[in-house]
Amino acid sequence: xxxxxxxxxxxxxxxxxxxxxxxxxxxxxxxxxxxxxxxxxxxxxxxxxxxxxxxxxxxxxxxxxxxxxxxxxxxxxxxxxxxxxxxxxxxxxxxxxxxxxxxxxxxxxxxxxxxxx
Amino acid sequence: xxxxxxxxxxxxxxxxxxxxxxxxxxxxxxxxxxxxxxxxxxxxxxxxxxxxxxxxxxxxxxxxxxxxxxxxxxxxxxxxxxxxxxxxxxxxxxxxxxxxxxxxxxxxxxxxxxxxxxxxxxxxxxxxxxxxxxxxxxxxxxxxxxxxxxxxxxxxxxxxxxxxxxxxxxxxxxxxxxxxxxxxxxxxxxxxxxxxxxxxxxxxxxxxxxxxxxxxxxxxxxxxxxxxxxxxxxxxxxxxxxxxxxxxxxxxxxxxxxxxxxxxxxxxxxxxxxxxxxxxxxxxxxxxxxxxxxxxxxxxxxxxxxxxxxxxxxxxxxxxxxxxxxxxxxxxxxxxxxxxxxxxxxxxxxxxxxxxxxxxxxxxxxxxxxxxxxxxxxxxxxxxxxxxxxxxxxxxxxxxxxxxxxxxxxx
Numbered sequence: 221x222x223x224x225x226x227x228x229x230x231x232x233x234x235x236x237x238x239x240x241x242x243x244x245x246x247x248x249x250x251x252x253x254x255x256x257x258x259x260x261x262x263x264x265x266x267x268x269x270x271x272x273x274x275x276x277x278x279x280x281x282x283x284x285x286x287x288x289x290x291x292x293x294x295x296x297x298x299x300x301x302x303x304x305x306x307x308x309x310x311x312x313x314x315x316x317x318x319x320x321x322x323x324x325x326x327x328x329x330x331x332x333x334x335x336x337x
Numbered sequence: 338x339x340x341x342x343x344x345x346x347x348x349x350x351x352x353x354x355x356x357x358x359x360x361x362x363x364x365x366x367x368x369x370x371x372x373x374x375x376x377x378x379x380x381x382x383x384x385x386x387x388x389x390x391x392x393x394x395x396x397x398x399x400x401x402x403x404x405x406x407x408x409x410x411x412x413x414x415x416x417x418x419x420x421x422x423x424x425x426x427x428x429x430x431x432x433x434x435x436x437x438x439x440x441x442x443x444x445x446x447x448x449x450x451x452x453x454x455x456x457x458x459x460x461x462x463x464x465x466x467x468x469x470x471x472x473x474x475x476x477x478x479x480x481x482x483x484x485x486x487x488x489x490x491x492x493x494x495x496x497x498x499x500x501x502x503x504x505x506x507x508x509x510x511x512x513x514x515x516x517x518x519x520x521x522x523x524x525x526x527x528x529x530x531x532x533x534x535x536x537x538x539x540x541x542x543x544x545x546x547x548x549x550x551x552x553x554x555x556x557x558x559x560x561x562x563x564x565x566x567x568x569x570x571x572x573x574x575x576x577x578x579x580x581x582x583x584x585x586x587x588x589x590x591x592x593x594x595x596x597x598x599x600x601x602x603x604x605x606x607x608x609x610x611x612x613x614x615x616x617x618x619x620x621x622x623x624x625x626x627x628x629x630x631x632x633x634x635x636x637x638x639x640x641x642x643x644x645x646x647x648x649x650x651x652x653x654x655x656x657x658x659x660x661x662x663x664x665x666x667x668x669x670x671x672x673x674x675x676x677x678x679x680x681x682x683x684x685x686x687x688x689x690x691x692x693x694x695x696x697x698x699x700x701x702x703x704x705x706x707x708x709x710x711x712x713x714x715x716x717x718x719x720x721x722x723x724x725x726x727x728x729x730x731x732x733x734x735x736x737x738x739x740x741x742x743x744x745x746x747x748x
Contacts (some may be wrong), residue, residue, distance in 0.1 A: 230380070240477015241348035244379045248348075251387025269385030271402075272377050273409055285413070297384040 221302050223265060223331040224309035228316060229293040231323025239321070250317035258301055258312055267299030293325060306330065344395075348379050351396055352475035355403045357447040358439055360472075361510045362407070365454055368472070368500055370410060378403045400439040407437050448473070449564060450510045452557060453521055456528035459506050464499035465528040466535055471496060474553040484541050484550055518566060519627070525561070526575050526631065529554050533579050542732070544594060548586060555579050562618070574622035574631035580615030581638035584608040595740075596733040604644045612642045633661040637673075651680040668696050672705050684709045700728035704738060711745060719745055 239247065258264045272294065276284045296318070303309050309328050318324045344350075352375050359371035378399055392398040455468045463485075470476040470484070482492045513521040536550030558576040561567040588606035591597050619635055636657040643650045658674035671694060679687040688709050696702040703725035710718035722742045729735045 228384070230384075238376055238478075240480055241352040241376075241379050241475050242346065242480065243477060244383045245346075245348035248383040248387050248391075251383065252390060255388055267388045269381060269383075269388050271381050271405075273406070296380070297388055299388060 221304065222306075222309075223333070224301050224303065224306070224313075225329045225331055226267075226299050226301060226309070226313050226316070227295060227327040227329070228297045228318050229325045229327070230296040230318060231293055231321065247317060247321075254315055254317055255299070257315070258299075261312075263301045263303050263308075263312065265300040265302045267297065269297040270295055293323070300331070346475075347395060348382075349475035351399050352376075352379065353473055354444045354448065355399065355439070356472055356475075357451040358437065358444055359403070359407055361447040361450060362437055365508050365510055366504055372472075374403060374406045374410060377406055404437045404439065445560075446512075447510070449560060449567070450512055452525055452560070453513060454503065454508045454510045456525040457503060457506070457508060458524045460499045460502050462527070462531050464495055464502075465524070466531045467492060467495055468499050469528050469532055469557070470550070470553070473557060480546060483543055484535060484539060484546055486539075486541050512566065515566065519569065519571075522561075522567060522569060522572065526558075526571060529558050530575060530631070532557070533582070537582060542594060544590060551579070551583055551586070555583065562621075568621075569627075570622045570625040571627055571629035571631050573618045574629055574635045577615045577618035577622055578631055578635040578638045580611045580618060581635065581642050584611040584615070584642060594733075596737045598737055599641070607642065607644075615639065615642070628660075628664075630661060630665050633657045633664065637661070646680070648681065651677050655681055668694070668699060669701060672696070672699075672701050676705055676708070679709055684711075684713055688713070698728065700725045700730065700734060700738070703728065704741075707738075707741065711741075715745065 255264065255267075274285075278284075301309060301312060303312070306328075309330075313326050313328045316326045319326055355375040355378060356368075356371050359374055360368050363370055381402055382395075382399060386392070386395075452469075452473060455472055456465055460468070467481055467485070470481050471478070476484075478489045478492050478496075482489045485492065533551055533554035536547045536552075536554065539547050539550070541547060555576065558572060558579065561569075561572045562576055584607050585599075585602060587608065588602040588604070589597050589599075597603075615635075616639070619639060622632055622635065634657075637654055640650050640653045640657070654677040655674060658670060658677060661670055662674065672691075675687050675691050675694075678690075688706075691702075691706055691709055694702065703721045707718050707722035707725055710721060712718075719742065722738055722745065726735060726738045726742065729738055
């Protein structure tokens with residue numbers, strides 16, 4: 221079994237693109253059933269949503285209010301899934317409902333472990 | 338998933354509460370900040386609840402998230418004021434943070450006060466309705482655009498301009514003093530009335546959305562009735578009118594979404610509960626010395642809920658229309674009065690009076706003449722209905738008139 225990190229990024233800058241509260245409630249439900257599907261396959265290993273506040277630190281004591289000071293996309297949450305291969309991880313990630321939103325993206329990364337080599 | 342989180346419209350309901358409380362806290366000048374913090378709160382909720390499932394107390398979770406975001410905003414704001422603008426110190430220091438009060442009492446008061454702020458005569462009726470849908474009802478820009486059959490850009494521009502205007506008149510979020518309640522209620526009631534009409538007569542084909550808009554207008558009016566200071570006869574009259582009209586919501590649009598004319602509706606689909614509630618509010622409206630247009634329109638609407646075609650029904654409707662026209666003349670009310678009069682006195686007796694109105698640019702004028710000539714002079718009936726069809730502004734109107742024409746051609 222391998223572990224994959226799925227990172228979800230939302231386009232926060234385009235204010236006009238902001239969904240209505242009603243739509244957000246609907247997205248939340250879609251989101252939840254996507255996760256439920258992964259849990260049902262026994263492949264969910266954990267995850268969290270992130271608040272929109274944050275700080276970005278840089279060399280030389282540079283600190284800015286983040287996370288979206290410089291990038292249009294903001295990391296909104298992540299989950300870790302356990303599955304046999306990359307293709308399956310991508311298949312599950314492709315079903316993430318945030319991909320219905322213009323400007324959003326989902327990134328799949330294999331987690332490398334020293335001990336299980 | 339907890340049952341609470343499945344409450345329909347939970348996000349919409351909580352959005353308007355959070356915006357009202359924050360806006361009252363920050364002042365109307367900062368309404369965009371309040372809107373942003375509320376939107377941000379739901380964005381985080383969407384993500385966190387999506388992954389972990391909704392919390393046991395969804396509203397409480399939203400409030401504490403919104404509070405934290407507001408505190409962060411105030412903190413950043415104070416840094417700016419202290420470091421960048423030291424000369425304009427507001428006296429606020431970071432240690433004595435004012436607690437954002439999201440208790441039920443303050444939520445209710447804030448929403449009520451926001452109503453008086455947003456429903457302001459300095460902005461156009463369209464803007465009042467748009468802003469009310471956004472700030473008082475929690476609708477999204479796209480939903481408002483759908484209701485008005487316009488684009489998001491147009492709605493955004495309209496709302497931005499309306500907020501600018503309200504800042505310009507330095508609008509305060511507060512209850513009007515007791516001796517000014519009647520005067521200040523007037524624009525609020527006008528907005529609620531327009532909001533209801535927007536839903537009831539909207540050109541939008543989205544039936545569920547239209548019903549939501551009507552229910553929102555009734556909810557806002559109910560808040561005014563529940564508050565001792567604003568529980569006035571004219572407020573009850575408006576609520577009664579909306580209940581009576583809303584009772585026909587399911588009967589006036591058929592399964593395929595077409596408009597069903599009053600005379601052809603299946604009266605078993607009329608909602609008896611709403612009619613009964615309307616009667617209660619109408620009774621509560623019958624006090625004091627003000628006879629508002631809402632009293633008269635509620636009277637008209639009440640008699641329309643009577644199923645039997647008795648002479649009393651139409652004579653009362655005509656009577657109320659006579660009063661309404663004296664108070665506030667509109668061509669549509671004049672046409673409606675003539676329709677009621679024809680039910681009372683017969684078509685022939687009314688045709689001359691109708692033609693004297695000569696409202697040549699109004700589809701309802703020709704539709705009325707078409708109706709009056711039906712069974713009297715088929716040729717003239719058809720000619721008038723054709724005119725009405727040419728002038729009809731919505732597909733629903735076109736369909737309704739088209740049906741009348743084909744019925745006439747068959748008969």
